Amino acid sequence: MFSYRHAFHAGNHADVLKHLTLLAALQHLQHKEGGLLLVDTHAGAGQYRLDHDAARISGEAAWGIAALAAAPAPPPPLARTYLEAVAAFNPDGGLRHYPGSPALLATRLRPQDRLALFEWHPTDGRLLDRAVRAWLQREPRPAITLRRDDGFAGLRALLPPPTRRALVLIDPSYELKRDYATVVACVGEALHRFAQGCYLVWYPLVGREQAHALPKRLRALAVHHGRAWLQAELNVGTPADAAAKAAAARGRAIGTLRASGVFVINPPYTLAEQLRETLPWVLGALRRGPAAAWKVDAGEARP
Ligand code: SAM
Numbered sequence: 001m002f003s004y005r006h007a008f009h010a011g012n013h014a015d016v017l018k019h020l021t022l023l024a025a026l027q028h029l030q031h032k033e034g035g036l037l038l039v040d041t042h043a044g045a046g047q048y049r050l051d052h053d054a055a056r057i058s059g060e061a062a063w064g065i066a067a068l069a070a071a072p073a074p075p076p077p078l079a080r081t082y083l084e085a086v087a088a089f090n091p092d093g094g095l096r097h098y099p100g101s102p103a104l105l106a107t108r109l110r111p112q113d114r115l116a117l118f119e120w121h122p123t124d125g126r127l128l129d130r131a132v133r134a135w136l137q138r139e140p141r142p143a144i145t146l147r148r149d150d151g152f153a154g155l156r157a158l159l160p161p162p163t164r165r166a167l168v169l170i171d172p173s174y175e176l177k178r179d180y181a182t183v184v185a186c187v188g189e190a191l192h193r194f195a196q197g198c199y200l201v202w203y204p205l206v207g208r209e210q211a212h213a214l215p216k217r218l219r220a221l222a223v224h225h226g227r228a229w230l231q232a233e234l235n236v237g238t239p240a241d242a243a244a245k246a247a248a249a250r251g252r253a254i255g256t257l258r259a260s261g262v263f264v265i266n267p268p269y270t271l272a273e274q275l276r277e278t279l280p281w282v283l284g285a286l287r288r289g290p291a292a293a294w295k296v297d298a299g300e301a302r303p
Helices: 013-029 053-058 065-069 077-087 101-106 122-138 151-158 179-193 209-224 242-249 271-286
Strands: 037-040 047-049 097-099 114-118 144-147 166-170 198-204 229-235 259-265 293-299
Touching: 013 065, 013 077, 013 101, 013 166, 013 198, 013 229, 013 259, 013 271, 037 101, 037 151, 047 053, 065 077, 065 271, 077 097, 077 271, 101 114, 101 122, 114 151, 122 144, 151 166, 151 179, 166 179, 179 198, 179 209, 198 209, 209 229, 209 259, 209 293, 229 271, 271 293
Parallel strands: 037 114, 037 166, 114 144, 166 198
Antiparallel strands: 047 097, 198 259, 229 259, 229 293
């Protein structure tokens, strides 16, 4: 049984990097009229309360979305888009709610798009089911499907999409060591079925060989298929303050993950520039100590 619950991590620096990138990719793809298949293979609970138990215990959002929302204005355009997306879930002006990737995608669906969500955890699957029903009640969007099943396997059946346009978020918890290899196999098969899709993989930068090998293996896949790729990483550094160090030492989630990355295959051509403009500002707000850094690398498609 899985024990990972995204509620402890909602709105942390890793979510900031992932959701900025997701919104940028979606915004770009929606410039064209053609219907998009949006897939979230590891959806989580959909949306989160930042003032409730899990998020309050971990305190991670304080060093993510909360720090960003309090950063000196003006934010670069992509950061503004992201902050506005979060603000839309907090109509009273506070920061009590955080939209997960399903909420960000569902609220941007056009009539011609469809969204497929997968969530395996029984509790988060139930919460996501409830959230989806609430979104549908507020505004009928019949094109959302939720399967409380394995997202790696589920993606296969959806490709290629009839409209030949897709944005796929692959965002496992990497609770299982084998997830690293499964991501590579999943993306390899997805490219084989539909090489034109935009695939966005989030990964943690932790002291595990598989974690460091993952972006290299994804780059090798992109190059093998002649596809453009982009890799962005954000390291918020080591906390300098004693309270955060003590919390980390007690094994609480706060501050234990310092860095993460996103690897995008077939990124929008504007994405690298957008992230290079945005991440310095983001890091200025989220920096916790020495070793804080960001990077964006990209490679072009080759026939
Ligand atoms: N994508 C979400 C977001 O950005 O808001 C966060 C997802 S969280 C990092 C990963 C989720 O994947 C967890 O809720 C976990 O229960 C779920 N999960 C783990 N293995 C899965 C699998 N094989 N298929 C579908 N969901 C899975």
